[in-house]
Amino acid sequence: xxxxxAALAECAxxxxxxxxxxxxxxxxxxxxxxxxxxxxAFAGGKRLRPFLVMQSARQFGVDRRCAARVAAAVEFMHTxxxxxxxxxxxxxxxxxxxxxxxxxxxDEATAILAGDALQALAFETLVxxxxxxxxxxxxxxxxxxxxxxxxxxMCGGQMMDLLAESTEMDIGAITRLQRLKTGEMFAFSAVSGxxxxxxxxxxxxxxxxxxxxxGLAFQIVDDLLxxxxxxxxxxxxxxRDAEAGKATFVSVLGAERARSQAxxxxxxxxxxxxxxxxxxxLLREAARYVVARTK
Amino acid sequence: xxxxxAALAECAxxxxxxxxxxxxxxxxxxxxxxxxxxxxAFAGGKRLRPFLVMQSARQFGVDRRCAARVAAAVEFMHTxxxxxxxxxxxxxxxxxxxxxxxxxxxDEATAILAGDALQALAFETLVxxxxxxxxxxxxxxxxxxxxxxxxxxMCGGQMMDLLAESTEMDIGAITRLQRLKTGEMFAFSAVSGxxxxxxxxxxxxxxxxxxxxxGLAFQIVDDLLxxxxxxxxxxxxxxRDAEAGKATFVSVLGAERARSQAxxxxxxxxxxxxxxxxxxxLLREAARYVVARTK
Numbered sequence: 052x053x054x055x056x057a058a059l060a061e062c063a064x065x066x067x068x069x070x071x072x073x074x075x076x077x078x079x080x081x082x083x084x085x086x087x088x089x090x091x092a093f094a095g096g097k098r099l100r101p102f103l104v105m106q107s108a109r110q111f112g113v114d115r116r117c118a119a120r121v122a123a124a125v126e127f128m129h130t131x132x133x134x135x136x137x138x139x140x141x142x143x144x145x146x147x148x149x150x151x152x153x154x155x156x157x158d159e160a161t162a163i164l165a166g167d168a169l170q171a172l173a174f175e176t177l178v179x180x181x182x183x184x185x186x187x188x189x190x191x192x193x194x195x196x197x198x199x200x201x202x203x204x205m206c207g208g209q210m211m212d213l214l215a216e217s218t219e220m221d222i223g224a225i226t227r228l229q230r231l232k233t234g235e236m237f238a239f240s241a242v243s244g245x246x247x248x249x250x251x252x253x254x255x256x257x258x259x260x261x262x263x264x265x266g267l268a269f270q271i272v273d274d275l276l277x278x279x280x281x282x283x284x285x286x287x288x289x290x291r292d293a294e295a296g297k298a299t300f301v302s303v304l305g306a307e308r309a310r311s312q313a314x315x316x317x318x319x320x321x322x323x324x325x326x327x328x329x330x331x332x333l334l335r336e337a338a339r340y341v342v343a344r345t346k
Numbered sequence: 347x348x349x350x351x352a353a354l355a356e357c358a359x360x361x362x363x364x365x366x367x368x369x370x371x372x373x374x375x376x377x378x379x380x381x382x383x384x385x386x387a388f389a390g391g392k393r394l395r396p397f398l399v400m401q402s403a404r405q406f407g408v409d410r411r412c413a414a415r416v417a418a419a420v421e422f423m424h425t426x427x428x429x430x431x432x433x434x435x436x437x438x439x440x441x442x443x444x445x446x447x448x449x450x451x452x453d454e455a456t457a458i459l460a461g462d463a464l465q466a467l468a469f470e471t472l473v474x475x476x477x478x479x480x481x482x483x484x485x486x487x488x489x490x491x492x493x494x495x496x497x498x499x500m501c502g503g504q505m506m507d508l509l510a511e512s513t514e515m516d517i518g519a520i521t522r523l524q525r526l527k528t529g530e531m532f533a534f535s536a537v538s539g540x541x542x543x544x545x546x547x548x549x550x551x552x553x554x555x556x557x558x559x560x561g562l563a564f565q566i567v568d569d570l571l572x573x574x575x576x577x578x579x580x581x582x583x584x585x586r587d588a589e590a591g592k593a594t595f596v597s598v599l600g601a602e603r604a605r606s607q608a609x610x611x612x613x614x615x616x617x618x619x620x621x622x623x624x625x626x627x628l629l630r631e632a633a634r635y636v637v638a639r640t641k
Contacts, residue, residue: 080519081502081526083509088497135462140454159435160508163458164501167430170462171496174469178488186482193473193488201466202383206459207376213455214378224375231376 055336059102066101066126067093069119073176074127087157087165088172092130094148099269099337100125103240106334107258110327111248117182121192121243124176128200129236131169134162136209170200183247191246199235208232212297220298229270229300230263237266241334257323261334264320269341271313274299275306313342350631354397357417361396362388364414365421368471382452382460383467387425389443394564394632395420398535401629402553405622406543412477416487416538419471423495424531426464429457431504465495478542486541494530503527507592515593524565524595525558532561536629552618556629559615564636566608569594570601608637 070092077085101122108118137144137152138159145155154162176182177192198204208231215228241262245255277292278301292299300309320338324331365387372380396417403413432439432447433454440450449457471477472487493499503526510523536557540550572587573596587594595604615633619626 075497080509080513080522081497081505084497084502084505131462135458138455138458140458160433161505163430163433163435164505164508167426167461167465168497168501170465171492171499171501174488175492175496178485178492186480186485190473190481190484190488193469193485197466197470197473201470202370202376202379202463204466206463206466207379210376210379210456210459213459214375218375227375 053332053336055333055340058333059097059099059337062102062105062122063098065105065115065119066098066122069116069123070126073120073123073172083157083161084164084168087153087161088130088169090150090156091134091147091153091165092127092169094150096148098122098126100129100236100240102337103237103262103334104243106331106337107241107244108247109244110254110258110330111244111250113244113247117247118244120176120179120182121247122240124173124182124192124196125236125240125243127169127173127176128196128205131166131173132200132205132209132236134166134169138162141209141213173200188246188249192243195239195242195246199239204231204235205233208235215299216295216297218298220303222300222303225298225300225303226267229267233270234263234266237269238262241265254326257326261320261323261338264316264323265338265341268313268316268320268338271300271309271316272342272344274301275309275313277301278306310342317342348627348631350628350635353628354392354394354632357397357400358393360400360410360414361393361417361421364411364418368415368418368467369422378452378456379459379463382448382456383425383464385445385451386429386442386448386460387422387464389445391443393417393421395424395531395535397632398532398557398629399538401626401632402536402539403542404539405549405553405625406539406545408539408542412542413539415471415474415477416542417535419468419477419487419491420531420535420538422464422468422471423491423500426461426468427495427500427504427531429461429464433457436504436508468495483541483544487538490534490537490541494534499526499530500528503530510594511590511592513593515598517595517598520593520595520598521562524562528565529558529561532564533557536560549621552621555618556615556633559611559618560633560636563608563611563615563633566595566604566611567637567639569596570604570608572596573601605637612637 074089074092075085104122104125105118133147134153136142137147138154144152146152153165174193177196178189183189208228211228212232238259241258242255245258304312317338321335324334369384369387370380399417399420400413428442429448431437432442433449439447441447448460469488472491473484478484503523506523507527533554536553537550540553599607612633616630619629
């Protein structure tokens with residue numbers, strides 16, 4: 052029996068230690084920038100993407116310190132996206148992960164710059180020799196993270212998400228939106244161990260498919276929590292999608308069908324891992340946890 | 347006698363052709379994002395950083411197409427910084443390069459995302475195999491661009507610049523601010539040819555020093571133009587620094603000393619190129635042009 056919560060906590064600790072090493076302490080005239088980066092980077096959170104990186108790396112016997120660097124890079128990238136998404140011009144959220152969002156704690160300009168600098172730091176982290184001795188591996192990591200986070204990935208998904216408030220969207224459009232917005236970064240996290248460990252193509256693809264289904268299910272549950280959850284418990288405001296008239300899985304499918312769809316996706320995610328042995332049990336467990344979570 | 351204007355125009359044409367290849371056409375639900383990226387990327391401009399890349403590459407016999415890819419990456423990065431700097435929370439500029447700034451043409455959220463996606467595209471462009479056959483070279487380019495653009499580079503400089511409105515700054519502080527804000531990206535541009543062509547360390551350092559002095563002189567002239575220039579001619583509003591009570595080279599040194607300081611820096615920049623032959627004449631000429639420019 053695997054203990055997912057203990058494994059998540061241990062992973063979060065390892066990755067936060069690495070993030071702390073990589074993120075300079077605030078000093079000098081630009082100290083405010085690093086304070087803002089650290090405010091958001093160390094605001095807690097499940098560290099689910101880092102967990103996928105670490106567990107993926109484990110399947111291929113990758114050194115834990117190398118994997119933790121990739122995990123830190125992914126979390127820097129994720130943090131930048133949260134900071135920018137929370138801005139008044141975007142989702143206008145005052146709280147994130149149970150504390151004030153970056154632009155509320157500092158100001159908008161600082162938050163924009165903190166996000167920008169975190170993106171650069173993510174790429175810098177991936178490309179440092181300490182991350183992998185083979186520069187071809189580091190280059191592949193950079194390429195895949197750039198694609199997952201850019202216009203055909205996370206940024207493109209967020210653009211679609213903003214347009215969702217004023218556009219009629221069917222389930223196909225919402226699915227593509229979420230694959231871009233969340234799925235690609237999940238997928239990068241899950242395949243990064245195969246890249247680091249030079250795993251076989253079919254293992255890479257299995258992890259990719261696992262993460263795409265996982266990411267979509269994760270987003271459906273996020274929509275469900277927004278539609279039905281308690282903001283104090285979740286750590287950020289809820290009911291915002293409906294308020295904004297935004298098309299989501301829940302608004303199109305209804306809560307019940309959305310929940311059963313999430314369950315189906317998780318079954319598919321777990322099936323995708325069939326070629327892995329029991330070392331992948333935590334990945335399977337994480338998928339089950341995603342549909343069961345309440346925050 | 348070298349013809350700088352013709353060389354600049356030819357370089358701009360080459361680099362814009364490459365940017366056009368690398369920046370996808372707007373299509374699909376995220377089309378608005380690519381429209382915004384293209385609006386700002388193809389708004390004209392001197393393309394000075396790409397010019398430094400191309401001329402640097404020329405010193406080491408680097409293939410023009412490879413150099414043009416690096417030049418395009420640098421310009422994507424520069425464009426993202428302009429889009430974000432123009433936002434209402436930052437410099438609040440409605441015009442840029444003679445046309446509407448990104449958030450005025452689209453909206454703030456789209457402009458933030460367009461900048462974010464351009465940053466990712468810059469790194470993706472550098473790391474593609476077509477940029478250099480050796481992944482170690484591509485990794486070095488990514489590392490150096492990440493450093494030049496991140497918290498200890500461009501973003502840090504912009505943070506200091508925002509704080510300059512409310513902080514007493516002496517000439518040392520302003521110099522550091524500008525080295526970070528503009529100098530590091532100039533330096534990356536100028537050394538990128540040495541990285542691509544695996545030039546000797548002393549050539550790398552010579553180009554680095556050239557660009558640092560060049561960048562500082564460039565910024566002083568920018569400050570002078572803001573303090574004394576005609577906004578219609580320059581293509582963006584002027585007098586904004588004084589209005590904001592911001593410390594600049596001009597406010598601290600006065601216009602006359604600032605101009606003579608720019609001249610000194612340019613002499614130093616040209617001296618740094620002494621180890622190069624006449625193939626570097628366009629770099630020398632570009633430095634002279636920078637202090638003479640009126641827009």
